[in-house]
Amino acid sequence: MAVDSFLIRLATDVAKAAADMSSLRSSRSEFQRAVVFRLREEGYDVAICQTSWLATQDVAAGNYEYIDVVGMVHGKATTTSCTPGERYIVDLGFTTDFAVARPTAAYALVLEALPRVLVARANVVRKVVKVAGKEARRSLKDQGLTVPPWRKKQFMAAKWFSPHRRMADTATGHHAPVVASGNAMRRTVGFVLGPPVQPWLRYYAL
Template identity: 40%
Template sequence: MKPLNADARARLSYLSESHACSYSTSGSEHDSLSYLIHEFFENEYELGKSTLHPNSDDDSDSDTKSGSADRARQSADEIRKLLKQRNKCDPFRLQLYSNVEEAVEALAPFKLNRSCVNRAVMSRLREKGYDSGLCKARWEGSKGLSPGNYEYIDVMQIAVDGKKERYIVDVYFTAESEVAGPTDEYQTVLSALPEMVLARQEEMRPVLRILADEAKRSLKHRGLSLPPWRKKQFLIAKWLGPYRRTTNPVPASLGLAPAGSDVKCRAVGFAVPQLHRQ
């Protein structure tokens, strides 16, 4: 890798100073420096690509139908390799996935908003002995990135070498990946996603890149513009950006669920009235 020039180093320094998480909530804060560095290099890569090939486009109209289908199948195979096959080869992840699935099924008869479901699943996992937490990501807008916020679950495991391994658990990942009027190719990619995502951070990044690229192609094919929340930077901010982690079984300020649900998030997740399968 070539050393960064003065301009690049200056921009990286500015990035690390200006993207600090600036909101308050319960739990510990994780201002991931690795996220900031990865975001910087993502931007550098995209900038370099557009400079070297100003007229090129990944989703060129010159793609043949068969070529697009082949690419989509390759993307789907890569996602399966990252999210499904590795789970099957890892006893810890296999058991964790089973426990998450069990918790979600227990919630099925009730009517809960997403935040309540996430907190309930997190609480049930902690009852089973997992070091699980509710991760609250929120980021400010910047060049090329719209502001936003998102919640998901994570589980920490002590690896054989004593280091902690972080697993991202998202019950709603597939629903979050859907787009309007998807092409057959994008449906092929979506079909590769498991019902719920359980992955290490380093496995999430290539999956998010694939989904962002394929969503862009699908929307362009339908004559639709790419919304800010489908951009690669936005997806990375949702699942790999700075976050606050809480293990509280009860929200800091207990309140009513959104209108129409008529339910409160209670202390522990299963004495509460339906999981919206979106």
């Protein structure tokens, strides 16, 4: 299967932006917007994406934000294997969405395999969320704990795959840059960089 060179470049640029803005991590909103601004400077079609959903019999109401990147890098004459208009999801705190009380040893390995900062195609994210969410619920049940509403399958999927909109304040680029400083915090990003991950996770990265 062809290497997605767009994904590799995007993951590299996300890593650089996240490291440069690491002092803002305590504020998820500011951190995300600072990273979006840096990516836009590199020519990406990028914005904060907000999902929201109403309560149903099986799902509690909620909303969520992540970074949405579309298509190819504008102004860069390089060949990539991505499809123009394809969505890529960047989540700067991905592992926190799968934390559970008293994780089993097996689930601890799953958490270790998940990237703190996720950079992936939307279809890959859907598969990873499905598998990791299932393992999270299994861990809770194995420990004799009740699965809370925010760990149920429908709720987890709703975070990234409910109806969404790109936030105008980040899509237009008409805002001042955020300046941050601090020690670089380079982490494994996505599924294509850094040390090897668990085999099942690598499979879903293809």
